[in-house]
Amino acid sequence: xxxxxxxxxxxxxxxxxxxxxxxxxxxxxxxxxxxxxxxxxxxxxxxxxxxxxxxxxxxxxxxxxxxxxxxxxxxxxxxxxxxxxxxxxxxxxxxxxxxxxxxxxxxxxxxxxxxxxxxxxxxxxxxxxxxxxxxxxxxxxxxxxxxxxxxxxxxxxxxxxxxxxxxxxxxxxxxxxxxxxxxxxxxxxxxxxxxxxxxxxxxxxxxxxxxxxxxxxxxxxxxxxxxxxxxxxxxxxxxxxxxxxxxxxxxxxxxxxxxxxxxxxxxxxxxxxxxxxxxxxxxxxxxxxxxxxxxxxxxxxxxxxxxxxxxxxxxxxxxxxxxxxxxxxxxxxxxxxx
Amino acid sequence: xxxxxxxxxxxxxxxxxxxxxxxxxxxxxxxxxxxxxxxxxxxxxxxxxxxxxxxxxxxxxxxxxxxxxxxxxxxxxxxxxxxxxxxxxxxxxxxxxxxxxxxxxxxxxxxxxxxxxxxxxxxxxxxxxxxxxxxxxxxxxxxxxxxxxxxxxxxxxxxxxxxxxxxxxxxxxxxxxxxxxxxxxxxxxxxxxxxxxxxxxxxxxxxxxxxxxxxxxxxxxxxxxxxxxxxxxxxxxxxxxxxxxxxxxxxxxxxxxxxxxxxxxxxxxxxxxxxxxxxxxxxxxxxxxxxxxxxxxxxxxxxxxxxxxxxxxxxxxxxxxxxxxxxxxxxxxxxxxx
Numbered sequence: 001x002x003x004x005x006x007x008x009x010x011x012x013x014x015x016x017x018x019x020x021x022x023x024x025x026x027x028x029x030x031x032x033x034x035x036x037x038x039x040x041x042x043x044x045x046x047x048x049x050x051x052x053x054x055x056x057x058x059x060x061x062x063x064x065x066x067x068x069x070x071x072x073x074x075x076x077x078x079x080x081x082x083x084x085x086x087x088x089x090x091x092x093x094x095x096x097x098x099x100x101x102x103x104x105x106x107x108x109x110x111x112x113x114x115x116x117x118x119x120x121x122x123x124x125x126x127x128x129x130x131x132x133x134x135x136x137x138x139x140x141x142x143x144x145x146x147x148x149x150x151x152x153x154x155x156x157x158x159x160x161x162x163x164x165x166x167x168x169x170x171x172x173x174x175x176x177x178x179x180x181x182x183x184x185x186x187x188x189x190x191x192x193x194x195x196x197x198x199x200x201x202x203x204x205x206x207x208x209x210x211x212x213x214x215x216x217x218x219x220x221x222x223x224x225x226x227x228x229x230x231x232x233x234x235x236x237x238x239x240x241x242x243x244x245x246x247x248x249x250x251x252x253x254x255x256x257x258x259x260x261x262x263x264x265x266x267x268x269x270x271x272x273x274x275x276x277x278x279x280x281x282x283x284x285x286x287x288x289x290x291x292x293x294x295x296x297x298x299x300x301x302x303x304x305x306x307x308x309x310x311x312x313x314x315x316x317x318x319x320x321x322x323x324x325x326x327x328x329x330x331x332x333x334x335x336x337x338x
Numbered sequence: 339x340x341x342x343x344x345x346x347x348x349x350x351x352x353x354x355x356x357x358x359x360x361x362x363x364x365x366x367x368x369x370x371x372x373x374x375x376x377x378x379x380x381x382x383x384x385x386x387x388x389x390x391x392x393x394x395x396x397x398x399x400x401x402x403x404x405x406x407x408x409x410x411x412x413x414x415x416x417x418x419x420x421x422x423x424x425x426x427x428x429x430x431x432x433x434x435x436x437x438x439x440x441x442x443x444x445x446x447x448x449x450x451x452x453x454x455x456x457x458x459x460x461x462x463x464x465x466x467x468x469x470x471x472x473x474x475x476x477x478x479x480x481x482x483x484x485x486x487x488x489x490x491x492x493x494x495x496x497x498x499x500x501x502x503x504x505x506x507x508x509x510x511x512x513x514x515x516x517x518x519x520x521x522x523x524x525x526x527x528x529x530x531x532x533x534x535x536x537x538x539x540x541x542x543x544x545x546x547x548x549x550x551x552x553x554x555x556x557x558x559x560x561x562x563x564x565x566x567x568x569x570x571x572x573x574x575x576x577x578x579x580x581x582x583x584x585x586x587x588x589x590x591x592x593x594x595x596x597x598x599x600x601x602x603x604x605x606x607x608x609x610x611x612x613x614x615x616x617x618x619x620x621x622x623x624x625x626x627x628x629x630x631x632x633x634x635x636x637x638x639x640x641x642x643x644x645x646x647x648x649x650x651x652x653x654x655x656x657x658x659x660x661x662x663x664x665x666x667x668x669x670x671x672x673x674x675x676x
Contacts, residue, residue, distance in 0.1 A: 140478050237611070246593060246598075250590045252585055252586055252587065253586045255585035256584050262604075263605055264602060265604075266600075272598065273575070278576065
């Protein structure tokens with residue numbers, strides 16, 4: 001099969017398209033013929049090995065957002081059959097889906113929403129699972145929290161743009177998103193943000209100007225190191241902060257404010273379940289829930305940049321755009337390899 | 339009235355007993371004639387100003403564990419009447435209860451359990467509220483968690499000894515406590531620990547030797563800075579850690595392991611509700627729940643060191659014992675001032 005591969009870590013130049021063997025299925029795997037794929041910040045981090053992955057001994061296939069058709073199932077797999085239309089985010093510790101075929105454990109695969117195109121559907125899995133896990137598994141936001149306030153950083157970004165929708169439409173929270181340019185502001189509001197503030201300016205002052213002294217929840221998708229001190233000031237006593245950014249570079253003295261307010265800080269890593277093989281079917285359950293909500297038009301797709309094929313030039317350009325941090329919504333590629 | 343006061347920060351030498359005015363009631367206060375008081379680590383931190391409190395402009399009364407009889411109520415207080423037997427932990431931002439009388443907001447006062455002596459009852463409020471808030475408000479441990487594992491550090495300490503009981507008897511968790519000497523080990527087991535391990539030795543190796551590769555929950559009561567790296571290794575994916583120690587001195591690179599496992603870290607500060615005046619009646623509710631459980635003999639008192647009066651020598655000695663970190667259970671003083 002054809003795949004986007006790399007043999008060393010580095011810039012977009014390490015990416016190439018090559019002919020490699022089709023994946024061999026493990027007992028609970030399904031083999032998926034890809035129809036569409038999307039990029040995520042983790043592609044860039046993996047390509048450059050910012051995530052501190054193991055040294056490359058062979059080629060590596062990136063990509064953790066796939067939609068396609070089941071072609072075969074493993075000896076012990078029972079959830080899907082050939083011909084099923086499915087979507088998944090996959091495991092960071094296996095070969096990814098920037099290829100014609102991908103093998104994925106059936107427990108982290110869901111049925112694709114029927115009303116979306118392949119490309120529209122590819123905008124959901126990784127960021128949708130991330131936001132869902134953050135809200136329901138980590139922060140444990142529930143019915144009794146309706147009407148409370150949440151600040152979501154980078155509202156027009158991959159996770160931000162789905163998180164706003166879930167926070168507003170499902171959890172019925174009052175949503176303040178950060179956005180710094182007219183297009184981001186427009187998108188954040190379209191997804192459901194009640195207010196936007198500019199993350200390049202003083203967050204506390206802008207919140208106060210909107211009439212909020214504190215917020216009950218914060219979802220940090222962008223720069224915990226820069227924002228943590230401010231979060232200590234604006235989070236409510238007993239508030240909850242979740243971050244999809246690791247805390248390795250924070251100034252720990254900024255945790256004092258969280259302590260004095262009895263705040264909870266949740267780290268969210270979408271690959272935890274597949275990496276440690278714990279409670280993996282929860283991701284299938286989340287994907288099925290997202291599919292239902294997408295089909296019911298509660299959640300809107302965010303495939304705003306669509307490349308019509310996977311050429312070397314297209315995948316490198318998709319990476320460059322992802323790397324810029326300035327794109328809106330999701331970057332998607334139709335999985336026709338040329 | 340008589341009170342233990344200090345006019346400067348420092349060692350036990352700054353403590354003295356003096357005649358000071360009875361407190362003036364705010365509208366929602368109750369005036370309580372103290373019958374028994376207990377010490378806590380926060381007394382030491384406040385006395386030395388490790389908690390970075392405001393400079394002393396007048397005398398300061400320490401003490402945040404009181405049991406006594408209501409003598410008067412404020413103009414807008416309705417929960418209690420003169421003669422009621424009550425208990426409380428109070429507010430760190432007001433004068434404490436190392437005195438003959440203390441004024442406390444009625445919303446953070448509960449009815450004393452009827453079956454306990456004054457001294458037995460004094461062993462509960464601050465640490466009981468802390469453990470209850472940790473489990474139910476921060477970690478949100480519930481029915482579905484029965485049978486999961488928790489590691490509690492310093493099992494024979496003030497918070498540890500009540501936390502073990504709640505974790506074992508109410509939450510039905512499997513409890514591993516740390517304890518480093520025969521008396522601590524015996525007490526930890528008596529309170530309900532299924533296993534003890536020695537916190538002066540390698541925690542991971544000892545857990546593994548007991549057959550636990552990971553634990554689902556951790557309650558840190560002692561030294562987060564020292565233990566955080568180990569916690570990253572022994573916490574289960576999606577596990578929850580709560581700490582009653584601030585994180586200001588941790589090495590933030592140790593947070594990477596929490597991130598990769600999608601762990602939640604809760605900071606617990608018993609004084610948050612009274613300091614920020616949020617949801618204060620929750621503390622009354624918790625105290626009433628603790629009283630019920632004490633009267634039903636589900637929870638055992640931990641008044642292991644009882645001074646029969648508050649003399650200057652006794653209060654200083656109680657502080658020295660509390661400071662040593664080597665005592666078991668709680669240090670209590672009958673509130674007869676001499």
